[in-house]
Amino acid sequence: MSRAPDGGIPSILEFTHGLVRQVVRSADTVVDATAGNGHDTLFLAGLVGPQGRVYGFDVQAQALENTARRLQRHGAERQVTLFHAGHEAAGRLLPAGTENLACAMFNLGYLPGSDKQVVTTWHTTEAALRAVMPLLRAGGLVTLHLYTGHAGGSAEAAAVHDFCAALPWDGWRVLRYDFLNKEKNRETLLALCRQ
Numbered sequence: 001m002s003r004a005p006d007g008g009i010p011s012i013l014e015f016t017h018g019l020v021r022q023v024v025r026s027a028d029t030v031v032d033a034t035a036g037n038g039h040d041t042l043f044l045a046g047l048v049g050p051q052g053r054v055y056g057f058d059v060q061a062q063a064l065e066n067t068a069r070r071l072q073r074h075g076a077e078r079q080v081t082l083f084h085a086g087h088e089a090a091g092r093l094l095p096a097g098t099e100n101l102a103c104a105m106f107n108l109g110y111l112p113g114s115d116k117q118v119v120t121t122w123h124t125t126e127a128a129l130r131a132v133m134p135l136l137r138a139g140g141l142v143t144l145h146l147y148t149g150h151a152g153g154s155a156e157a158a159a160v161h162d163f164c165a166a167l168p169w170d171g172w173r174v175l176r177y178d179f180l181n182k183e184k185n186r187e188t189l190l191a192l193c194r195q
């Protein structure tokens, strides 16, 4: 977990987890749209518990191996289904009848520790958002952690920002959390709460 930039204010990751913790309950169904190294998948698996379900997506075999290993180490694999597929396939791959999602987490960008060749893009992020947003229950949450420090990151962040800013107030609350005066590698959390 990354530390707070000034040692006092929650980092973006800490703030994100704080919001998710307020919304997700035992036995809930949630989505981790970018499993990566499995930190968020494990976090979600802990919140939903053995009666719940986490659906995790990633396009990289390495990411899914890292995630599966982390889950096994913590005995949390039972409540997690991992798809070796892009999150844009969520509409097709989530089991029929999936609804009342409590949360979908998108931690965009590249796999930490990788060569940064595989990154999320607005095209697929948009498809995934359009698939999971209608499945959220009232009070459900989508979190989007946006990064700008890699090639394509700023363009993706801008597109996600514009999409979220255009969501109707009558239906969605969109929260933004970031550090305005961070000079390099700006990161932003956008959190969408369904009304």
Ligand SMILES: C[S@@+](CC[C@H](N)C(=O)[O-])C[C@H]1O[C@@H](n2cnc3c(N)ncnc32)[C@H](O)[C@@H]1O
Pocket (backbone or CB within 6 Å): 033, 034, 035, 036, 037, 038, 039, 040, 041, 057, 058, 059, 060, 063, 085, 086, 087, 088, 107, 108, 109, 110, 111, 112, 118, 119, 120, 121, 124
């Ligand atoms: C910042 S990492 C995710 C970190 C992760 N949430 C964690 O806790 O370790 C971003 C991940 O998105 C994955 N990714 C890239 N394009 C994707 C897509 N279309 N669908 C799903 N995952 C994708 C990358 O392979 C990478 O593992």
